[in-house]
Amino acid sequence: MTALVPAGAAGAFDYRAALVDLPSYHDDYTPEPTRAWRPVIGAGITLPPLGFAVLPSFDGEGIKTRDVNLGPITNFPEGEYVIATFMESPELGEVSRRTAFVRNNGRTENGTPSFTAIYSRCVHLGCPVQANGPSGQILGLPTVKEKTKNGPVTFSPTVPAGFGCPCHGGQYDTEGNRTAGPPVRGLDRYEYSIKNGRLVLGSAYSVDYVRGAGKDARIKKYPLHNPGQHVAGPEFWLWPIPEIRA
Numbered sequence: 001m002t003a004l005v006p007a008g009a010a011g012a013f014d015y016r017a018a019l020v021d022l023p024s025y026h027d028d029y030t031p032e033p034t035r036a037w038r039p040v041i042g043a044g045i046t047l048p049p050l051g052f053a054v055l056p057s058f059d060g061e062g063i064k065t066r067d068v069n070l071g072p073i074t075n076f077p078e079g080e081y082v083i084a085t086f087m088e089s090p091e092l093g094e095v096s097r098r099t100a101f102v103r104n105n106g107r108t109e110n111g112t113p114s115f116t117a118i119y120s121r122c123v124h125l126g127c128p129v130q131a132n133g134p135s136g137q138i139l140g141l142p143t144v145k146e147k148t149k150n151g152p153v154t155f156s157p158t159v160p161a162g163f164g165c166p167c168h169g170g171q172y173d174t175e176g177n178r179t180a181g182p183p184v185r186g187l188d189r190y191e192y193s194i195k196n197g198r199l200v201l202g203s204a205y206s207v208d209y210v211r212g213a214g215k216d217a218r219i220k221k222y223p224l225h226n227p228g229q230h231v232a233g234p235e236f237w238l239w240p241i242p243e244i245r246a
């Protein structure tokens with residue numbers, strides 16, 4: 001048997017000469033046709049996630065929501081919340097169903113009816129927020145159904161101590177202000193108007209924080225932002241993409 005001895009020693013086996021001339025791993029074995037497709041393959045992998053990171057979602061700012069007729073204001077007992085579900089675009093069917101927490105605040109000092117209409121979309125990542133409290137049958141109160149131009153609308157009475165999100169524990173008070181968890185601002189709201197004694201929801205808008213409550217609330221409106229986006233403060237200005245900042 002040949003003894004293994006260091007190369008160069010007398011009688012040693014010269015293993016360098018025996019080495020096959022293998023290519024280094026830097027050599028390119030990609031077949032020529034595949035190489036030509038590299039830019040396309042790279043773009044296909046890179047652009048979709050980049051698009052999701054840079055572009056607003058379909059439910060984001062700049063998209064005006066439709067007016068929704070919720071029926072007579074007598075459907076809304078003063079001082080109490082109801083959970084209103086409605087179709088924003090009846091021609092699209094159930095996929096356009098939305099929920100708002102609507103409270104009749106009574107009348108302001110100048111006699112104008114005042115309502116709070118909170119959009120149920122959590123402003124963390126968009127899960128549906130729930131009323132923290134009994135609602136509907138537990139209260140022994142009926143769910144009201146109303147036929148409107150926007151299709152059927154239902155109102156379920158509720159007595160919330162606040163609103164909570166089942167996804168990551170975001171919590172909000174009864175004005176929609178964030179009280180705990182990961183959401184970055186207060187819950188979005190709907191504009192509203194009273195037309196022929198009926199409550200009509202308009203476009204949704206974003207808020208940072210609501211001061212006061214009910215008909216005395218002071219609210220600064222911001223264009224509707226996506227969940228997760230700040231609308232004010234240093235974090236808003238640090239947002240790296242100005243085009244979708246507001």
Ligand code: FES
Pocket residue numbers: 122123124125126127165166167168169170181182183
């Ligand atoms: S989506 Fe509501 S807390 Fe995360």
